[in-house]
Amino acid sequence: MTITITAFEKSPDGGQGLARDTRVRWALEEAGLAYDVRLVSFAAMKQPAHRALHPFGQIPTYEEGDLVLFETGAILLHIAQSHNGLLPADSDGRARAMMWIFAALNTVEPPILELSTSRYAEGDKPWTQERLPLIKDRIRATLQQLSDALGNADWLDGDFSAGDLMMASVLLRLRASGLLDEYPNLAAYVARGEARPAYQRAFAAQLAINAP
Amino acid sequence: MTITITAFEKSPDGGQGLARDTRVRWALEEAGLAYDVRLVSFAAMKQPAHRALHPFGQIPTYEEGDLVLFETGAILLHIAQSHNGLLPADSDGRARAMMWIFAALNTVEPPILELSTSRYAEGDKPWTQERLPLIKDRIRATLQQLSDALGNADWLDGDFSAGDLMMASVLLRLRASGLLDEYPNLAAYVARGEARPAYQRAFAAQLAINAP
Numbered sequence: 022m023t024i025t026i027t028a029f030e031k032s033p034d035g036g037q038g039l040a041r042d043t044r045v046r047w048a049l050e051e052a053g054l055a056y057d058v059r060l061v062s063f064a065a066m067k068q069p070a071h072r073a074l075h076p077f078g079q080i081p082t083y084e085e086g087d088l089v090l091f092e093t094g095a096i097l098l099h100i101a102q103s104h105n106g107l108l109p110a111d112s113d114g115r116a117r118a119m120m121w122i123f124a125a126l127n128t129v130e131p132p133i134l135e136l137s138t139s140r141y142a143e144g145d146k147p148w149t150q151e152r153l154p155l156i157k158d159r160i161r162a163t164l165q166q167l168s169d170a171l172g173n174a175d176w177l178d179g180d181f182s183a184g185d186l187m188m189a190s191v192l193l194r195l196r197a198s199g200l201l202d203e204y205p206n207l208a209a210y211v212a213r214g215e216a217r218p219a220y221q222r223a224f225a226a227q228l229a230i231n232a233p
Numbered sequence: 234m235t236i237t238i239t240a241f242e243k244s245p246d247g248g249q250g251l252a253r254d255t256r257v258r259w260a261l262e263e264a265g266l267a268y269d270v271r272l273v274s275f276a277a278m279k280q281p282a283h284r285a286l287h288p289f290g291q292i293p294t295y296e297e298g299d300l301v302l303f304e305t306g307a308i309l310l311h312i313a314q315s316h317n318g319l320l321p322a323d324s325d326g327r328a329r330a331m332m333w334i335f336a337a338l339n340t341v342e343p344p345i346l347e348l349s350t351s352r353y354a355e356g357d358k359p360w361t362q363e364r365l366p367l368i369k370d371r372i373r374a375t376l377q378q379l380s381d382a383l384g385n386a387d388w389l390d391g392d393f394s395a396g397d398l399m400m401a402s403v404l405l406r407l408r409a410s411g412l413l414d415e416y417p418n419l420a421a422y423v424a425r426g427e428a429r430p431a432y433q434r435a436f437a438a439q440l441a442i443n444a445p
Binding site for chain 2: 072076077078079087088090091092093094095098099113116117119120122123124126127128130131134135138142143146147148151152155159163166167169170
């Protein structure tokens with residue numbers, strides 16, 4: 022069955038791999054699945070045709086036969102549950118890998134999103150510079166807890182899983198801020214993720230479209 | 234197998250059902266599962282014994298034999314995948330129900346979290362009053378899209394599912410702000426969730442601990 026995802030016609034990050042299609046491409050590559058990409062302009066993302074696929078007018082979407090999904094967590098989970106390579110074999114281990122997907126998206130990412138919101142939605146406000154250290158300290162508090170949880174391990178729970186894929190994808194958005202490098206074990210963790218051949222292929226595929 | 238969850242010794246909301254154990258209680262009630270509750274003080278939440286269960290020092294946690302989970306999305310997913318009543322029978326429908334769990338937690342909740350952060354972490358800052366309308370407008374933009382997606386339907390995708398349980402749980406946190414009532418179909422959707430006997434039992438159980 023053909024898999025089609027959507028991605029930005031031109032990603033705002035110029036191909037740094039920060040757009041959310043990269044994590045879906047990575048999952049598809051880990052699972053060894055071929056996929057097509059349909060590029061969507063910012064204007065088209067807000068039109069009815071795209072909003073029928075994604076009610077919140079974002080990318081990526083995922084189409085496979087009659088199934089249409091949005092939310093990268095849900096897409097990753099669907100790929101991981103239907104194919105080998107992204108979840109452990111035992112049921113408790115699978116539940117914990119899924120837990121780390123949620124931890125990435127619902128605990129680690131929200132303070133990071135505040136950083137982008139502050140930049141893009143409130144960048145012209147008089148308080149933005151003064152708020153920045155507060156936002157960064159909230160991110161640091163979360164990173165410290167994650168760093169403690171990871172410790173000296175290579176991955177969050179046993180072998181590489183969908184949970185690591187999502188956590189590394191969320192964390193690498195922080196690199197430009199310098200915050201990631203304050204936690205050497207997390208920086209090394211993200212680097213291990215990026216070194217995976219599947220990530221390399223995903224990164225190259227999005228770069229081919231978005232390179233400046 | 235005994236199921237044990239953790240909850241606040243005394244919830245800051247005084248039993249309004251806004252603490253995150255309520256959504257787990259609701260899921261357990263929908264699935265017809267008995268459970269024990271271990272109450273945790275704010276001090277104990279940050280101690281090593283609790284952080285061994287929840288690296289980010291929050292409630293709720295979920296213990297079932299050797300399995301320990303945190304993140305309400307992961308706990309809900311585990312309950313929904315192991316028991317009847319929270320996911321449809323067909324695999325595409327199941328994937329979409331899971332998608333709505335992620336949409337609740339990763340698209341709808343983050344701007345709502347900004348509202349709490351602004352109140353609790355930046356309540357004493359000179360910019361907080363002026364930022365409030367901006368935060369509320371970001372919440373409104375998301376609610377409008379969700380309202381469009383729901384339309385006149387009772388639930389987000391067919392029958393009531395784990396996706397609705399999580400979405401209603403996230404939305405009801407907005408009631409005090411007045412924002413929910415600006416979208417009558419969403420207010421009615423949340424009320425339908427709250428009218429379910431399983432929700433009523435979950436609400437009563439947390440109220441019994443937290444009533445002022």
